[in-house]
Amino acid sequence: MKISEDSAPILSALDRPNSYIGRSVPRPNLGRLTQGRAQYVSDLSLPRMAHVAFVRSPHAHARITRIERDAARRSPGVIAIVTGAELANVITPWVGVLTHLKGIKSAPQHAIAVERACWQGEAVCAVVARTRAEAEDACELVEVEYQELPAVTDPETALDAGTPIIHAELGDNLTFERVHVAGKPDEGFAEADAIVETTFVFGRHTGVTNEPRAIVADWNPGDARLTVYHGTQAPHMMQNLFAKHLGLEEHQVRVITKDVGGSFGIKVHAYADEMGIVALSKLLERPIKFVADRIESFVTDIHARDHRITARIGVKNDGTITAWEIDDLTGIGPYSVYPRTSGIEANQIVNLTGGPYSCANYRARARVVFQNKNVMCQYRAVGHPIATAVTEGLVELAAAKIDMDPLEIRRRNLIPDDAHPSSGPSGIKFEALSHHACLAHIDAMMDYAGLRAQQRHLRAQGVYRGIGLAAFVEVTNPSAAFYGIGGAKISAQDGVTVRLDAQGAIICHTGVTEQGQGAEAVIAQVAASSFGVPIERVRVITGDTDNTPYGGGTWASRAAGIGGEAAWQAGKALRANVLACAASILQAKPEHLDIRGGAIVDADSGTERLPLHELARIAYFRPDTLPPGFQAELVATRHYVPRQWPFAFTNGIQASHLEVDVDSGFVTLLKHWCVEDCGTVINPQLVDEQIRGGVVQGIGGALFEHCLYDERGQLLNGNMADYLVPMAAEMPDIEVGHVVTPTADSELGAKGAGEAGTAGAPAAVMNAINDALRPLGAKPLTEMPFTPGRILEALGKV
């Protein structure tokens, strides 16, 4: 393990001559993105393409008694108006459950509602027209008669005897429940000198991708093939689902994903309306386009984080944490989302709470209930922001109660760096973490003692600044333990094919996908390094199920760690193949040769023996000159999946420094720090930018973002003026540091970095606000988002 300077390259056993590992190489796709020449699905237009707008339920729960289409059919440009019942003849319904989430249940969900709409915004009828505007015009002429049904909106009463059951056949409104007891929680609480109990509430929010969900489906009856241009994170997963529910074989479906205007976990699910689009294309035998408008995005993009958690911590006067207990309740909408389920977030909270700490006395219960609101599912850092806020909130409240410095209580309780391999309270397995190195690093980086002195000084002048910390662990590089074992066809392995072209450049085809995080750059860096060419001579192809090895795509911080390792191995394999060819040309031994800088060189002296373009020329055009019996193999594919550990946990610590205006309740973010350990850092700049972007998304949930529903299940703020997201002026500069503990599961040693920022930021901000207000005797704030109103309430001013 070593502590590296911010953005500095790291050294490792991976160092080959001219290695790009650890270098901030610019991404290859940025030119087109800065010139307005990107190809987002929302930009796409195909011959004969028609557009869809959906008539959506205005009610949270209603029986659909009649759909009158005559007037709409006469509207200009209308091609077809299709109901849920009609589309059910083309595409089968699905149930979002996984077998490893014991007892999870859900009801069949259709592409378009059949008979009953279960949330405000569920599609009840599709209008297909020449343009989107004409489709929307006709939507207004479709008359739907509804019989409104009672809406179940409050998770707290969802399981009460008097509450209507949303899906009668399921028997109750309980989707999933998990109880977990580890160690001796009762004894732990009994031996505590102090116990803190509080309730944390997390506001339902959503991803707000700048490009809304977009899909163009093109069923070609001549080829009996469906091509789907889809803004998705997981093309192969979607290929499987489209095929399965349309009654096709997977080879009949091609999913193409070019540029995607933001994902963050929003675009890794099977959305009912998108399933409807592929079905409409099959039905109408022409390309069909759907791009969600912003209101549709707010009522149909998955929401997340709607949790109420009652939590307890026991602590001794010397700071030793003795026990944890949580009781989580979450409402996930009327259906468990397909195919990942809506049980994972609660499951993760049970898994992750207390994760960074040694205390293993732990009791947890999580209940997931149905409700008549938009569906909830996995959004960036799934469960982590909640588990981290609960854990770190409890730790700081406990520290305050026993009057101990928040940094010190962590120092006394974080799992020691030399104690690994180890386990978290829930039994999650840690290969190697570096909490104490991270803590020491952030202590120095932020000048913790200096900030505390400044804080005391300013308080005397009536200025209330707070410092909040949040240690975290983060699930990355998931093995098949995440979804595969539960029966979902979501690939944990990923593959990379590397081929030498006829001029000595290499082309990499990878199953991981580019969502803007820089996967293409990382694959290029790794392949260039392991094979031995300048990065300018590497092209990366992603996002096409016809042209990439089968893989999982981008989610759970897996693209660099898993896709990167596959690229490393594929590059090595191709190097061996090319050296065999070079050896036969040069009458040398392969082990005496290497590939460096795009040329075959003498391994010892580095002297150039043969440029790659010359080798390619001979192998492709003059193979007759090669020795008899020798066949050059200039394509290599390698796959990788973590096997030693179910997940490569990363760790880190964040800190927030902010000022609260105690008269207005406004929070000004002054600075944010994050020290994290994602193992080998392949591209320091890209890692840092993932951290920064993630931190800001976490801050969004802590301070601004909230899907506000009324008691009838109506979303009250489904637009970007009323739903607030972080803006440039409100965000702080974020300093990022690294500790490097490579995973031994792969040669590359890289873990994921895409979600760590989001995991810890809400907790750090919460703790900083409470730290700022503590001398004023404010009631600790534990309900996100921390709006000015809630802050003034805590101060007793309103």
Place this chain on the structure above:
Amino acid sequence: MNERFHEIALEVNGEKVSERVDARTTLVDFLRERLALTGSHVGCEHGVCGACSVRVNGAVVRGCLMLAVQCDGMQVATIEGVARTDEIADLQQAFIERNALQCGYCTPGMLLTAQELLSSGGVPSREAIRAYLSGNYCRCTGYQAIIDAVEAVAHARAGAQR
């Protein structure tokens, strides 16, 4: 008289364009759907996010809040046109070097807005850059890289002028 459809003539990226448009068509839909200039994006559709930012007669406006018919006789510039000149070449390069974009969806609007700020001269403070770009939402970067890139270009341009 049919008041719904209107003949308009305007200049887009230096090219003369004459089209018959539906009165309700927004400028950004007109650019994207009629002229296939898809570099300007649609994000919020009500003037908040800035993804549709384009220049009309030299000023950056929201393409979703202006109607195409309002642009009759005007000069419109989109990212495709501006990127073909060398006007923002340094800014584009700074965005690339600093990784000041991830998904890139906000980037055309961000570049045009940043250029509007920088063309007023001087070296704005980081706070001033943040404030000026506050009407352009980015969901990926957390903004710091964008501020860094714009600040670097401001310094470089000021240095070049000295």
